[in-house]
Amino acid sequence: MTLPAHAGDVDTLLGAIAAGMPELRPSEQKVAALVLADPIGALDHNMAGLADAAGVSEPTVMRFCSAIGFDGFRTFKIALAQAVAVGLPIAHSGLDRHDSPAQLAEKIFDHSIASLDRARRRLDPAALDRAVGLLAGASSLIFVGFGASGIIAQDAQQKFPLFGVPCDAPADFHQQFIAVSMSTPRTVTVAISHTGHTAETVRIAAAAREAGGRVVTITGDDGPLSSYADVDIRLSTFEDTDMFTPTVSRLAGLVVVDVLATAVALRSSEAHLRRVRAMKDALARMRDVEQEQDEERSA
Amino acid sequence: MTLPAHAGDVDTLLGAIAAGMPELRPSEQKVAALVLADPIGALDHNMAGLADAAGVSEPTVMRFCSAIGFDGFRTFKIALAQAVAVGLPIAHSGLDRHDSPAQLAEKIFDHSIASLDRARRRLDPAALDRAVGLLAGASSLIFVGFGASGIIAQDAQQKFPLFGVPCDAPADFHQQFIAVSMSTPRTVTVAISHTGHTAETVRIAAAAREAGGRVVTITGDDGPLSSYADVDIRLSTFEDTDMFTPTVSRLAGLVVVDVLATAVALRSSEAHLRRVRAMKDALARMRDVEQEQDEERSA
DNA sequence: ATCGATCTGTAGTATTCCTACACGCTCGGC
């Protein structure tokens, strides 16, 4: 049940080391293996310690550092520290049937964080910029998605105060179709599909364009959906390496929606921002009132 | 619009430094200020460089390191590397009205990651363990929540193949009430409220217990909801310091649900796991078929 | 089997971090 480990995720340090292992010299590989097996433990060692633990000499460790692209042991060590801080993708510490819930939590949180980190690094700022431009000029928004991507759409819909225009996120395929078919040129449809292949989502995006609306897509992979996009935001997370790997794509999607909503809000008028603030205050007060009532009730 | 910076988040390194600043000697404060102002830049310096940049001497930065609880500059530096790798809470780099979307993305991703990191550190393994025990023994599950917490409930419902028992997540308050009122002793209701005060959620939890069911709560703060819990999972994220701070609590909630679902799944029978695997395979094949059709269509 | 090329360790050098000590500065007491 433990995973084969080390997929080709080259942009994480550990992944890059794993990918580059064949190129290394035998004794450098010993160092690499040690680091991959216990990256956190490796942090406790200094050069001599690591050399000793790997059964090689100090210069070999040094050469290992150069080989994988660092200009010294120090630099490597801080990079390693960062890599483990951000969390290990599950590929590096597979889920095991006998893990305790606490261990699972550790691994899944790590994986989620690592995945967000990857999405952050790979995000295309230009696409984001264009998307914000489109959304800021919209007169109404429609969010569509199915399954996990549907969750993102629902969440986006809840942020409509920030977007400042009517937002819709119908769950039903027919309702979605009806909504996008009524698009005007200032209607923006945000179509979300992790695979980029979901047939229904693709049809909705097509219908939206057909009706003359604009389309922003949020996808994880190249697919037919992107071809209907005015702007395609690509979210690169880790592949779901096995059945238990949680779907981390949602998280990145939610954060991207946060970014879009916030960016649009910050662009809008002071008056609108005041209204949002007033609403938030009122909401907080409403909660306080409920809270007092709760206390009275239980008293 | 820029935030006052440095809330009392003591468990992040930068927060701890900010909190401890008053205790430091004047010239040590210079070092602290420099590190807080540009943590990433500080990483590029060695001891001499940092001393120089802060306008103090080397032993002063050394004393600074000891003062904030490290046994040397090296240790401090790797801790700092980790802190910035995991992302800076928005308190340390407030949103600015003139930020580009790319800058906003950077900050919001950082904030989200930092927040997940915090939740991970503060998660109570014992509570998790008890929750998994309850869920694994359940004959059916009901997830309830409103607003952002409702999103988590919807997401949880989608994971029912992993839970292996019927899962419900009604969006409507009345439907929720009906569902939990039918609870048997083996029905577990998972009630989610970030504030821990949401009146409706509290009533649902109360009704669930009333009917003889068990209740797991997922909350961010102490509140009336927890008092109805058989198990209370506490998720500590960053407070929403201002109106634009995205609601990061959702993310941690989603990940916790991932953990619960995975833990329960890993406990279940081999036969059940095989069925899940078969379903996933079938789903993937279904997508492939659609994909081929798409390609034919566009050809 | 010997040569050549590549790999690996030994030993020495340079850097960086850490510590002992001394100077100054401030503040309270006489």
Add this chain to the structure above:
DNA sequence: GCCGAGCGTGTAGGAATACTACAGATCGAT
């Protein structure tokens, strides 16, 4: 208002650690 105590800060030297030049070993090829 001067003196002394105590804290804060920098100077300088010593220890540890990272880095490099070189030579020996190892393997493969002819």
